[in-house]
Amino acid sequence: MMDMTVALTALVLAAPVMLAVALLILLTDGGPAVFSHTRVGFNGKRFACYKFRTMVANSERVLADYLASNPEAAKEWEQNWKFKNDPRITFLGHILRKSSLDELPQLINVLRGEMSCVGPRPVVPDELQRYGSCAIDYLKTRPGLTGLWQVTGRDAMDYPSRVSIDSRYVREWSLWADVVILVRTVFAVMKFDRAS
Secondary structure, X not given: OHHHHHHHHHHHXXXXXXXXXXXXXXXXXXXXXXXXXXXXXXXXXXXXXXXXXXXXXXXXXXXXXXXXXXXXXXXXXXXXXXXXXXXXXXXXHHHHHHHOHHHOOHHHXXXXXXXXXXXXXXXXXXXXXXXXXXXXXXXOOOOEEEOXXXXXXXXXXOHHHHHHHHHHHHHOOOHHHHHHHHHHHHHHHHOOOOOO
16 A cells, blocks of 8 residues: 555656656657566566666667677676666666666556565566575565665675665565665655665
């Protein structure tokens, strides 16, 4: 019930911002403003996770070419599933990611019951294999729009630490912790600091 109330309130308040972001994406890069990507949810159920598009339209091809021509980048991708300087991200995409505005469409996922306001980071099916024994914890709950990892300096963390934090969140869950994470998320977004 808390998820629905928070998500609906946030969606109403964020609607003008979301409309502006969608228009900016269309005007600066063309193509669709929102994209969906398959993620793993509660009990392993897959769902379409929505985000504002922050990458070039042909991002899969750009990724394949970049990995094929850059062994160091391929190693970084294998270890972290992300790049420090991702060549696929647009100028506007950098701003949206830094401010976390790219994740606002996930409020729809929360309203659909596929995600929670707070929970582990939503992962793609292939990535869940990297969770090892922690995958059991991940599958016990719905992934979150925000979470412990997101408010604990996420950009400075290696992949095993991210997994450990998500797992710890599930094992030590409390309503109070969720409230604290939500408040910290609001302040991080207001400071334009994704890693706060």
